[in-house]
Amino acid sequence: SQQGEEDPQALSIQEGENAxxxxxxxxxxxxxxxxxxxxGRGLVHLILIRSNExxxxxxxxxxxxxxxxxxxxxxxxxxxAADTASxxxxxxxxxxxxxxxxxxxxxxxQLTVNP
Amino acid sequence: xxxxxxxxxRVICKSxxxxxxxCRSLDFQATTMFWYRQFPKQSLxxxxxxxEGSKATYEQGVEKDxxxxxxxxxxxxTLTVTSAHPEDSSFYICSARAPTGRWDEKLFFGSGTQLSVx
Numbered sequence: 142s143q144q145g146e147e148d149p150q151a152l153s154i155q156e157g158e159n160a161x162x163x164x165x166x167x168x169x170x171x172x173x174x175x176x177x178x179x180x181g182r183g184l185v186h187l188i189l190i191r192s193n194e195x196x197x198x199x200x201x202x203x204x205x206x207x208x209x210x211x212x213x214x215x216x217x218x219x220x221x222a223a224d225t226a227s228x229x230x231x232x233x234x235x236x237x238x239x240x241x242x243x244x245x246x247x248x249x250x251q252l253t254v255n256p
Numbered sequence: 257x258x259x260x261x262x263x264x265x266r267v268i269c270k271s272x273x274x275x276x277x278x279c280r281s282l283d284f285q286a287t288t289m290f291w292y293r294q295f296p297k298q299s300l301x302x303x304x305x306x307x308e309g310s311k312a313t314y315e316q317g318v319e320k321d322x323x324x325x326x327x328x329x330x331x332x333x334t335l336t337v338t339s340a341h342p343e344d345s346s347f348y349i350c351s352a353r354a355p356t357g358r359w360d361e362k363l364f365f366g367s368g369t370q371l372s373v374x
Contacts, residue, residue: 185365251297
């Protein structure tokens with residue numbers, strides 16, 4: 142079962158506006174990642190935030206993490222039509238001693254940016 | 257950056273046939289690859305973890321005999337959908353983790369395979 146729940150399921154905005162997507166999870170995590178998926182394509186990694194970090198920036202992306210609330214948000218500033226895609230959060234919850242972790246994906250938010 | 261190639265991108269087959277999907281890491285060695293299934297407008301469901309040189313680890317509810325996974329080399333994992341039926345129609349995506357750091361955190365995805373079983 143998917144751990145992450147994303148909110149909203151769908152978001153439609155105008156170009157230039159900011160888009161905020163939220164993700165909640167249930168278990169303790171090592172890190173949380175955000176991915177983007179264009180329709181009918183694979184996923185592209187956007188940004189990773191570790192459990193001991195609270196905020197991270199990458200270009201027009203800003204991610205926050207609140208481990209006490211088990212939630213994260215992805216903010217895309219000054220959105221463009223090309224940002225139209227599905228956005229997924231993914232949690233990495235493997236114990237440290239394991240050789241490699243597996244990600245659990247949320248349900249995703251479909252973002253539409255209208256020109 | 258790391259590149260994962262998945263082939264074919266689309267396949268249409270008759271019910272009862274087997275379909276093989278390949279996933280290759282082009283510029284790095286991937287000891288672990290993952291296979292996902294995705295239905296329209298839904299999230300990715302992990303099917304199995306493919307480890308080079310050993311048997312794949314399947315998620316609960318995924319039939320091992322139905323979805324055969326082979327990870328014969330550090331750059332290639334294959335998923336074979338045996339005796340495919342219409343309910344197997346779905347989007348299948350592979351991913352691989354580049355060997356950076358003590359454990360690897362970021363996944364690189366193939367472009368997916370849309371399987372349609374008639």
